[in-house]
Amino acid sequence: xxxxxxxxxxxxxxxxxxxxxxxxxxxxxxxxxxxxxxxxxxxxxxxxxxxxxxxxxxxxxxxxxxxxxxxxxxxxxxxxxxxxxxxxxxxxxxxxxxxxxxxxxxxxxxxxxxxxxxxxxxxxxxxxxxxxxxxxxxxxxxxxxxxxxxxxxxxxxxxxxxxxxxxxxxxxxxxxxxxxxxxxxxxxxxxxxxxxxxxxxxxxxxxxxxxxxxxxxxxxxxxxxxxxxxxxxxxxxxxxxxxxxxxxxxxxxxxxxxxxxxxxxxxxxxxxxxxxxxxxxxxxxxxxxxxxxxxxxxxxxxxxxxxxxxxxxxxxxxxxxxxxxxxxxxxxxxxxxxxxxxxxxxxxxxxxxxxxxxxxxxxxxxxxxxxxxxxxxxxxxxxxxxxxxxxxxxxxxxxxxxxxxxxxxxxxxx
Amino acid sequence: xxxxxxxxxxxxxxxxxxxxxxxxxxxxxxxxxxxxxxxxxxxxxxxxxxxxxxxxxxxxxxxxxxxxxxxxxxxxxxxxxxxxxxxxxxxxxxxxxxxxxxxxxxxxxxxxxxxxxxxxxxxxxxxxxxxxxxxxxxxxxxxxxxxxxxxxxxxxxxxxxxxxxxxxxxxxxxxxxxxxxxxxxxxxxxxxxxxxxxxxxxxxxxxxxxxxxxxxxxxxxxxxxxxxxxxxxxxxxxxxxxxxxxxxxxxxxxxxxxxxxxxxxxxxxxxxxxxxxxxxxxxxxxxxxxxxxxxxxxxxxxxxxxxxxxxxxxxxxxxxxxxxxxxxxxxxxxxxxxxxxxxxxxxxxxxxxxxxxxxxxxxxxxxxxxxxxxxxxxxxxxxxxxxxxxxxxxxxxxxxxxxxxxxxxxxxxx
Numbered sequence: 001x002x003x004x005x006x007x008x009x010x011x012x013x014x015x016x017x018x019x020x021x022x023x024x025x026x027x028x029x030x031x032x033x034x035x036x037x038x039x040x041x042x043x044x045x046x047x048x049x050x051x052x053x054x055x056x057x058x059x060x061x062x063x064x065x066x067x068x069x070x071x072x073x074x075x076x077x078x079x080x081x082x083x084x085x086x087x088x089x090x091x092x093x094x095x096x097x098x099x100x101x102x103x104x105x106x107x108x109x110x111x112x113x114x115x116x117x118x119x120x121x122x123x124x125x126x127x128x129x130x131x132x133x134x135x136x137x138x139x140x141x142x143x144x145x146x147x148x149x150x151x152x153x154x155x156x157x158x159x160x161x162x163x164x165x166x167x168x169x170x171x172x173x174x175x176x177x178x179x180x181x182x183x184x185x186x187x188x189x190x191x192x193x194x195x196x197x198x199x200x201x202x203x204x205x206x207x208x209x210x211x212x213x214x215x216x217x218x219x220x221x222x223x224x225x226x227x228x229x230x231x232x233x234x235x236x237x238x239x240x241x242x243x244x245x246x247x248x249x250x251x252x253x254x255x256x257x258x259x260x261x262x263x264x265x266x267x268x269x270x271x272x273x274x275x276x277x278x279x280x281x282x283x284x285x286x287x288x289x290x291x292x293x294x295x296x297x298x299x300x301x302x303x304x305x306x307x308x309x310x311x312x313x314x315x316x317x318x319x320x321x322x323x324x325x326x327x328x329x330x331x332x333x334x335x336x337x338x339x340x341x342x343x344x345x346x347x348x349x350x351x352x353x354x355x356x357x358x359x360x361x362x363x364x365x366x367x368x369x370x371x372x373x374x375x376x377x378x379x380x381x382x383x384x385x386x387x388x389x390x391x392x393x394x395x396x397x398x399x400x401x402x403x404x405x406x407x408x409x410x411x412x413x414x
Numbered sequence: 415x416x417x418x419x420x421x422x423x424x425x426x427x428x429x430x431x432x433x434x435x436x437x438x439x440x441x442x443x444x445x446x447x448x449x450x451x452x453x454x455x456x457x458x459x460x461x462x463x464x465x466x467x468x469x470x471x472x473x474x475x476x477x478x479x480x481x482x483x484x485x486x487x488x489x490x491x492x493x494x495x496x497x498x499x500x501x502x503x504x505x506x507x508x509x510x511x512x513x514x515x516x517x518x519x520x521x522x523x524x525x526x527x528x529x530x531x532x533x534x535x536x537x538x539x540x541x542x543x544x545x546x547x548x549x550x551x552x553x554x555x556x557x558x559x560x561x562x563x564x565x566x567x568x569x570x571x572x573x574x575x576x577x578x579x580x581x582x583x584x585x586x587x588x589x590x591x592x593x594x595x596x597x598x599x600x601x602x603x604x605x606x607x608x609x610x611x612x613x614x615x616x617x618x619x620x621x622x623x624x625x626x627x628x629x630x631x632x633x634x635x636x637x638x639x640x641x642x643x644x645x646x647x648x649x650x651x652x653x654x655x656x657x658x659x660x661x662x663x664x665x666x667x668x669x670x671x672x673x674x675x676x677x678x679x680x681x682x683x684x685x686x687x688x689x690x691x692x693x694x695x696x697x698x699x700x701x702x703x704x705x706x707x708x709x710x711x712x713x714x715x716x717x718x719x720x721x722x723x724x725x726x727x728x729x730x731x732x733x734x735x736x737x738x739x740x741x742x743x744x745x746x747x748x749x750x751x752x753x754x755x756x757x758x759x760x761x762x763x764x765x766x767x768x769x770x771x772x773x774x775x776x777x778x779x780x781x782x783x784x785x786x787x788x789x790x791x792x793x794x795x796x797x798x799x800x801x802x803x804x805x806x807x808x809x810x811x812x813x814x815x816x817x818x819x820x821x822x823x824x825x826x827x828x
Binding site: 016019020099101105107109112114115193197198212213216218219220236239242243246247250332350354355356358359360361362363364365366367369370371375376377387388389390391392393402403404405406407408409410411412413414 | 430433434513515519521523526528529607611612626627630632633634650653656657660661664746764768769770772773774775776777778779780781783784785789790791801802803804805806807816817818819820821822823824825826827828
């Protein structure tokens with residue numbers, strides 16, 4: 001079995017050197033990494049072909065094969081993303097707060113790297129490059145554990161990145177890929193508290209749950225989104241249908257897609273007829289409560305498990321509510337704290353919804369699909385945090401740092 | 415066994431009401447709580463007498479009896495602390511960031527309550543009042559699990575607080591004390607993810623370790639401090655000895671007390687002679703490496719376990735280092751990331767130490783004893799975070815909140 005203590009201590013040692021290296025060294029190294037991936041793309045694509053073949057042989061469905069596949073244009077995307085991260089402002093060394101105390105102590109709170117970040121993720125190999133580049137820019141070493149389907153692609157990408165780092169004068173061990181797919185290795189990574197400061201799982205609900213249950217390393221939960229669109233009695237119906245259809249169908253497999261529709265009873269019939277038609281046209285199956293099924297004969301009957309489901313598919317649950325309070329209560333009960341939307345023309349209800357719904361992002365009259373690092377103006381992201389500690393919503397470079405108090409005195413004692 | 419799901423859902427429901435109540439309601443309720451503790455102090459002191467008797471009968475040592483004891487002046491302290499928290503600015507509802515995006519979306523990041531906070535703590539009953547008041551001011555419900563030695567005192571304080579909340583129109587269940595001392599209850603609390611948003615352990619290394627290992631709820635680690643004072647070759651010796659003696663002896667039982675002395679070899683003999691004398695005078699036992707023992711015949715020989723120990727006693731480990739680099743490496747290896755100090759007159763070494771030492775608070779020429787919410791100007795604190803996620807160092811009101819993005823549009827789709 002892979003010796004994780006060895007990997008962990010190498011990552012820690014590399015991170016100490018990286019932290020000393022300063023902003024320009026990180027920027028230059030990342031530019032060199034981007035260039036190396038660009039010019040070694042044939043090796044990456046060849047390794048990816050092996051993964052695709054193995055995937056087909058082991059019966060992966062076409063959706064997963066698509067997520068796994070690296071094309072020339074996807075590699076262009078990886079290169080561009082690394083270059084964008086390289087040229088972002090350094091998130092380390094910012095003075096976040098400072099004060100001179102009455103006794104003359106000068107206290108500053110500054111941003112510092114988190115240290116060693118472990119990322120456990122599933123099939124998409126571009127996460128290897130993205131996650132590593134983001135962690136590195138923020139002065140962190142990263143230990144990557146990708147899905148076994150993408151092992152050859154991940155290895156090719158990590159090898160190129162490591163060589164480029166070394167040529168730039170930074171330790172290769174700032175990026176360590178775990179190649180051992182044994183379950184015990186992943187479990188051991190989750191309890192490697194001596195060396196790992198933070199663990200970020202990136203993938204489906206099963207992965208997140210396993211990490212939360214088994215990790216003793218502090219975790220940033222990401223990505224499970226049972227997002228709702230609530231059409232209030234005062235909603236502009238055209239706008240509501242456009243927002244709903246966009247949130248549900250613009251990309252069904254992502255965490256900020258809408259999974260559940262709530263409609264106020266006073267507008268239920270007309271809203272459901274319009275929304276139902278538009279969703280049907282896009283091939284979406286509706287699973288409704290009794291009131292929904294009474295209006296839409298083509299809706300399937302929802303059962304109790306539907307309200308908590310993240311379908312990631314052309315399916316939506318739908319329910320008629322008696323009041324905005326019932327909508328908020330339903331969302332706070334079944335939602336995953338990701339992205340929630342109200343469509344309304346009421347000032348009071350907009351304020352009520354944004355105050356009382358407990359989620360990372362709460363929308364008035366806009367699609368939940370905007371919860372995204374790029375759309376929020378943060379640049380590349382490592383995931384969407386759905387927990388409350390540390391950071392909530394899109395995790396950009398600014399969230400991959402910790403704080404440190406630096407206190408300067410001239411002999412103060414207490 | 416206590417039904418934690420019932421307690422958890424009551425706390426969650428109470429928190430939703432508290433979050434709607436607004437700043438004035440919280441301030442008024444806390445003032446009423448302070449007044450109620452003030453005027454019902456005889457009940458608290460009577461309950462505390464029972465705890466002290468039980469403690470004596472079960473053989474608690476005098477140090478623990480002292481921590482357990484509530485006197486009139488300690489109750490004054492509790493009342494003052496609650497009043498101070500009541501009149502602090504509300505940490506909820508602050509706009510932390512905001513931007514209008516090119517597509518017209520208006521995004522704001524605002525501070526919101528964390529939700530339900532569980533606090534597991536040891537013998538001191540004033541934590542019951544302090545932790546509850548801090549959590550409440552930040553809009554959070556709190557589930558308290560104190561030490562069994564203080565159960566009667568904790569119950570008396572919690573009962574008074576709950577009644578005062580109710581009379582002020584806030585739900586009593588904003589503060590819930592778990593009275594069941596069964597181990598399984600504490601373990602179940604650590605996995606009550608459905609209702610508990612954050613768990614804060616406050617106590618010794620054993621408690622913290624148990625929480626980190628067993629909790630699936632996100633944890634803020636607090637309080638273990640193996641703090642170092644490093645006397646650099648360029649140090650002002652008088653200042654160094656004063657800082658060291660203060661850090662070690664002003665209060666030995668606290669987490670920001672110095673536990674280990676490092677001395678540069680070039681100044682070792684003269685520094686150790688002066689420091690050794692001053693420490694001996696205060697009754698401190700020195701456990702030194704060979705070089706230390708060669709200079710100080712009265713020093714005991716340290717073994718390998720001493721470098722990682724938090725003595726919380728009149729004992730200090732001591733070691734001679736060849737360079738500032740060795741000092742930093744030693745601290746980063748054996749320290750707990752709490753508070754670390756260099757005494758130096760060198761600009762270069764001050765910068766090197768503050769950059770490279772990985773801890774919540776790094777000091778130049780001042781005692782580590784200053785790591786404290788009050789000393790930093792944050793007001794009351796719920797503990798000192800020694801982890802990197804969310805917040806590091808003294809945890810004040812500003813750290814007991816989460817963020818939420820509120821996104822307002824007029825029909826934007828992606």
